[in-house]
Amino acid sequence: MRHIISILMENEAGALSRVAGLFSARGYNIESLTVAATEDESLSRMTLVTTGTDDVVEQITKQLNKLIDVVKLMDMHEGPHIEREMMLIKVRTAATAREEVKRLADIFRGRIIDVSDTTYTIEVTGTSDKLDAFVGAIAQTDIIEVVRSGVTGIARGERALHV
Amino acid sequence: MELTGADIFVRSLAEQGVKYVFGYPGGAVLPIYDALYQQDKLEHVLVRHEQAATHAADGYARSTGRPGVVLVTSGPGATNAVTGIATAYMDSIPLVVFTGQVPTALIGNDAFQEVDSVGITRPCVKHNFLVKDVKDLAVTIRKAFYVAMTGRPGPVVVDIPKDVAAAKAEFHYPKRVSMRSYNPVTKGHPRQIQKAIDLMLAAKRPMLYTGGGVILANASSQLTELTKMLGYPITNTLMGLGAFPATHRQSLGMLGMHGTYEANMGMHNCDVLIAIGARFDDRVTGNVEKFCPTATIIHVDIDPASISKNVKVDVPIVGPVDQVLKEMLKMLKESKKKPDAAAQKAWWKQIEEWRAMDCLKYDRDSELIKPQYVLETLYDVTGGKAFVTSDVGQHQMWAAQFYKFDKPNRWINSGGLGTMGFGLPAAMGVQFAHPKETVACVTGEGSIQMCIQELSTCKQYALPLKIINLNNGSLGMVRQWQQFFYDGRYAMSYMESLPDFVKLAEAYGHVGMQITKPEDVEPALKEAFKMKERLVFMDFLTDKTENVYPMIPAGAGQNEMILV
Numbered sequence: 001m002r003h004i005i006s007i008l009m010e011n012e013a014g015a016l017s018r019v020a021g022l023f024s025a026r027g028y029n030i031e032s033l034t035v036a037a038t039e040d041e042s043l044s045r046m047t048l049v050t051t052g053t054d055d056v057v058e059q060i061t062k063q064l065n066k067l068i069d070v071v072k073l074m075d076m077h078e079g080p081h082i083e084r085e086m087m088l089i090k091v092r093t094a095a096t097a098r099e100e101v102k103r104l105a106d107i108f109r110g111r112i113i114d115v116s117d118t119t120y121t122i123e124v125t126g127t128s129d130k131l132d133a134f135v136g137a138i139a140q141t142d143i144i145e146v147v148r149s150g151v152t153g154i155a156r157g158e159r160a161l162h163v
Numbered sequence: 164m165e166l167t168g169a170d171i172f173v174r175s176l177a178e179q180g181v182k183y184v185f186g187y188p189g190g191a192v193l194p195i196y197d198a199l200y201q202q203d204k205l206e207h208v209l210v211r212h213e214q215a216a217t218h219a220a221d222g223y224a225r226s227t228g229r230p231g232v233v234l235v236t237s238g239p240g241a242t243n244a245v246t247g248i249a250t251a252y253m254d255s256i257p258l259v260v261f262t263g264q265v266p267t268a269l270i271g272n273d274a275f276q277e278v279d280s281v282g283i284t285r286p287c288v289k290h291n292f293l294v295k296d297v298k299d300l301a302v303t304i305r306k307a308f309y310v311a312m313t314g315r316p317g318p319v320v321v322d323i324p325k326d327v328a329a330a331k332a333e334f335h336y337p338k339r340v341s342m343r344s345y346n347p348v349t350k351g352h353p354r355q356i357q358k359a360i361d362l363m364l365a366a367k368r369p370m371l372y373t374g375g376g377v378i379l380a381n382a383s384s385q386l387t388e389l390t391k392m393l394g395y396p397i398t399n400t401l402m403g404l405g406a407f408p409a410t411h412r413q414s415l416g417m418l419g420m421h422g423t424y425e426a427n428m429g430m431h432n433c434d435v436l437i438a439i440g441a442r443f444d445d446r447v448t449g450n451v452e453k454f455c456p457t458a459t460i461i462h463v464d465i466d467p468a469s470i471s472k473n474v475k476v477d478v479p480i481v482g483p484v485d486q487v488l489k490e491m492l493k494m495l496k497e498s499k500k501k502p503d504a505a506a507q508k509a510w511w512k513q514i515e516e517w518r519a520m521d522c523l524k525y526d527r528d529s530e531l532i533k534p535q536y537v538l539e540t541l542y543d544v545t546g547g548k549a550f551v552t553s554d555v556g557q558h559q560m561w562a563a564q565f566y567k568f569d570k571p572n573r574w575i576n577s578g579g580l581g582t583m584g585f586g587l588p589a590a591m592g593v594q595f596a597h598p599k600e601t602v603a604c605v606t607g608e609g610s611i612q613m614c615i616q617e618l619s620t621c622k623q624y625a626l627p628l629k630i631i632n633l634n635n636g637s638l639g640m641v642r643q644w645q646q647f648f649y650d651g652r653y654a655m656s657y658m659e660s661l662p663d664f665v666k667l668a669e670a671y672g673h674v675g676m677q678i679t680k681p682e683d684v685e686p687a688l689k690e691a692f693k694m695k696e697r698l699v700f701m702d703f704l705t706d707k708t709e710n711v712y713p714m715i716p717a718g719a720g721q722n723e724m725i726l727v
Contacts, residue, residue, distance in 0.1 A: 055475075068310060
C-alpha cells in the first residue's frame with residue numbers, strides 16, 4: 001500500500017542523505033521525496049511517499065525514528081489528511097487547437113503561467129492522481145516537458161506534526 | 164582561557180573518564196597527536212593497523228561496558244577503521260571513533276588523504292558528526308559519548324578537520340547534553356510487563372532465549388535471578404553467552420545454527436518463548452516460517468525496530484533490559500500464582516531426553532588433536548575464568564560450545580558481522596582493561612593472519628596474551644560448507660604456504676609452541692598459562708576433517724539439525 005510519511009528533522013547537512021541512505025541500504029521503495037526548511041529554521045520537513053506491506057511500512061517508520069536527526073514523524077494514513085503535488089507542464093500548441101488545451105487546463109483548475117507562439121506552460125496542483133489524469137488528457141506527442149514537485153501532505157483538523 | 168581544538172579534544176576525553184585511546188597517527192591528526200604528547204591524562208596505544216585500533220577499543224568496551232575510543236587519521240586511516248566500526252555496529256558496541264579530516268577549506272577538493280568519512284561510515288554507525296567549528300567541538304564530543312552509550316549502544320564517528328584541531332576556543336565540557344531528536348526509552352510499559360508475567364506463569368513448555376542485550380544492559384544478575392526463580396530452561400545466543408551461568412543445570416547452552424540439540428528442540432517445541440535482548444537473527448531462527456511454531460512470543464528489547472522485524476511477536480516490551488527485568492522480578496515476587504509444577508516436570512523430562520543425545524560428542528580416542536578437546540582443556544586449565552576472544556569460523560563455534568562462560572563480558576567475539584581478524588586486537592583491548600586477568604585468543608590459521616601484525620603491538624606493551632591457534636590448514640567453516648553443500652569442491656579454502664607460526668611468534672619477540680599430539684595438549688596449555696609475563700602463541704595442528712556439529716542447514720527449521 002502507498003503511504004505518505006512526513007518527517008521533522010534537524011536541519012543539518014547530511015540529514016537528507018541519512019534518510020536516502022536508509023532506504024537504499026534496506027531496500028525500501030521511495031516514490032517521491034520533498035524537503036525544505038520549516039518556519040523554524042532549525043527544522044526541515046520531509047515528505048516521503050513509499051509503498052510496502054503494513055509490516056514493511058512499520059519497519060520503515062521504526063528505522064526512520066531510529067535516525068538520530070529525526071525529531072518526529074507521522075504516517076499520514078493514520079488519519080484524515082490532505083495531499084498535494086504541483087506540476088508544471090509545457091505543451092506544444094502550434095499544430096493543435098490552443099483553445100482545447102486552455103479548456104482542459106480550466107477543467108483541471110490549472111493556470112497557464114507562460115505563453116509563447118507555440119507553447120503553453122501550465123501549473124496544476126492536486127493529488128498525484130489528478131496530475132496523472134491531466135497528463136493523460138493531453139496528447140502524448142504534444143507534451144514537451146513535465147516537472148512534478150513530489151507529494152506533500154498535512155493532517156486534517158487538530159492533528160499536526162510539530163515539536 | 165582559550166584552548167586549541169586538539170587541547171579541547173584531550174581535555175574532553177579526560178572529563179569523559181577515558182583512559183585509553185587506541186590509534187595511529189597521520190597528517191590530518193598531527194595537531195591532536197602533538198597535544199597528546201604534552202599531557203599525561205590519557206594513554207595512547209599505538210596499533211599497527213587502524214582496523215586493529217577499532218577492534219582493540221571494541222574488546223575494551225565489551226569486557227568493561229565502558230566506551231572504547233579510537234583516533235585515526237583521514238583518508239586511509241578512516242577507511243581502514245571502517246571494518247572495525249561495522250563490527251561494533253552489528254553487535255551494538257559503544258565506540259567513539261575520531262577521524263582526522265583535511266582542513267575545512269580543502270573538503271571536497273580531492274585533497275591528499277581526503278575521503279568523505281561521514282559519508283562512508285554513515286550506514287555502519289549509530290550516528291556521526293563532522294565538526295566544522297572549534298566552538299562546537301567539546302559539545303559534539305559530549306554528544307558522541309551520550310549517543311554511543313545510551314539506548315541501544317553503538318559506534319559514533321566524529322570527523323575533525325585539521326584546522327579545527329588547530330583553531331582556538333573557550334573550553335567548556337557540558338556535564339549533560341539533551342537532544343530533542345534523541346530520547347531513548349527509559350522504562351518498559353508496566354501493563355505489557357504484567358501481561359508477559361501472566362503468560363510466563365501460565366506456560367507449560369516455557370523457554371528463555373536471551374542475547375547480547377542482557378550483557379550490554381549489565382543485567383546478568385537480574386536475568387540469573389529471574390531464571391532461577393522460574394526454574395525454566397534458558398538458552399543464550401552467541402552474543403549472550405555468560406549472561407546466565409553455562410554450568411547451571413537450567414542452561415541449555417547456545418542455540419541456533421550450531422547450537423545444542425536441546426536448545427533448538429526446546430525452542431521448536433516451546434509454548435511460551437521469552438526473548439530478552441535478542442534480535443531473532445537468521446543464524447538463530449533458521450527458516451522463520453518454521454520458527455517456534457507453537458509459541459506465544461514475548462520480546463523485551465530497547466530497540467523498537469528490533470521488535471517484529473524478523474518474527475512477529477505477541478507481547479512486545481520496549482525498554483531497557485535491566486529495568487524491565489527488575490520490574491518482572493518485583494511482579495513475580497508479588498504474584499500469588501506460581502509456575503505449573505507438574506507441567507514443568509514433564510517439560511524438563513523431555514528436555515533431559517534431548518540433552519542425553521549428547522550432541523557435542525566427538526571422538527575422544529582420536530590420534531589427531533580434536534579442536535573440541537583443545538577447548539575443553541583450555542576451559543579446565545584456566546578454570547573457566549579466562550577472558551576469551553575469538554576470530555571467526557569453526558574455532559569460534561567450538562569455543563562458544565565448549566568454553567562454559569559463567570560470567571558476562573568474558574566471551575568477546577564478532578557475532579553479527581563475523582569479522583576475521585577480530586580476535587587478536589580485541590584481546591589486546593581486553594588485556595588493557597584487565598591487566599591482571601588471563602586473556603586467551605582462540606583463532607585459526609586463516610583468521611590470525613588478518614591482523615597478525617598486532618603481535619608487534621603486543622610486544623611494545625608487553626601484553627601477555629595466550630593465542631590458541633587451531634590450525635587445520637584450511638578455512639574450516641568454508642571447507643565445511645563446501646563439503647556439505649558444494650559436493651566437496653574446495654575452492655580456495657585450502658591454505659598453502661602457511662608461515663612457521665613458532666618462528667613468527669619468536670620473530671615478534673614472543674614465545675611460540677607447536678603442538679601436534681593429543682597427549683601434549685594439556686601440558687602445553689599448562690606451561691603456556693604459567694608464563695604470566697609472556698605472550699605465548701600455541702599452534703595446534705588439529706584434525707583437518709573435523710566439522711562443527713550440530714548444524715541447521717540454511718533454510719531448515721530448528722528441529723532439522725544435522726547431528727554427528
